[in-house]
Amino acid sequence: MKKTILLFAVLLIPIFGFTQTMENIDYISTFNEDVAAIQKNNQWAFINKQGVIVIDFRDDLVITEFNDGNYPIFKNERCLIQLKKEGNWYFGYIDKKGKTVIEPQFLNATNFEKNTATVLKLTKENAGKNTALGKNIVYYKYFEVTIDTIGNVKDYLTTEGVNVVIDNGSIKNPPKINSKQISDHIYAVQNENKKWSIKVIQE
Numbered sequence: 001m002k003k004t005i006l007l008f009a010v011l012l013i014p015i016f017g018f019t020q021t022m023e024n025i026d027y028i029s030t031f032n033e034d035v036a037a038i039q040k041n042n043q044w045a046f047i048n049k050q051g052v053i054v055i056d057f058r059d060d061l062v063i064t065e066f067n068d069g070n071y072p073i074f075k076n077e078r079c080l081i082q083l084k085k086e087g088n089w090y091f092g093y094i095d096k097k098g099k100t101v102i103e104p105q106f107l108n109a110t111n112f113e114k115n116t117a118t119v120l121k122l123t124k125e126n127a128g129k130n131t132a133l134g135k136n137i138v139y140y141k142y143f144e145v146t147i148d149t150i151g152n153v154k155d156y157l158t159t160e161g162v163n164v165v166i167d168n169g170s171i172k173n174p175p176k177i178n179s180k181q182i183s184d185h186i187y188a189v190q191n192e193n194k195k196w197s198i199k200v201i202q203e
Helices: 002-016
Strands: 035-038 043-048 055-057 064-066 070-071 079-085 088-094 101-108 115-131 136-148 153-156 160-165 179-180 186-190 196-200
Touching: 035 055, 079 101, 115 179
Parallel strands: none
Antiparallel strands: 035 043, 043 055, 064 070, 079 088, 088 101, 101 115, 115 136, 136 153, 136 160, 179 186, 186 196
């Protein structure tokens, strides 16, 4: 009799299965690239279509505004992250395993679209030395560039850099990206006079 009961219990387990429940979630996005963002206590995570967390809750994911809400998103298997260094915010990207594949280094960045993202790339130029203070004189500029999914620069959208001071957290908000992709190979770039230029990217 005992053997019969045990056999019946074993047969029932695969039939009924198990249910995993997550509770007290503040927000759940729609699925994109087979994952959905979920928010809890000001942190975000990603779940797959089986409801399993594939990237645990963290506070460095960048939120994008959409018509159906504001949440982090994967595009071309990359999600924007941000990191504060010496008082300034820098942007980079993680993959679907949560691994940082492009270190936070840009003053601003967009989500990827067709394996390309637009970022503000920071450059440093040594302009000499202050002999009285014994320090190097350094200038910083940023350029709008496009990058591929591993962070290599593809094209410069602006040829003249914008001077910027980055000491002691002087950048309170990320500088604005003034270009936009209007087709696969065409970008519209706005200058300081609010006029537009058309830049055709050659493959």
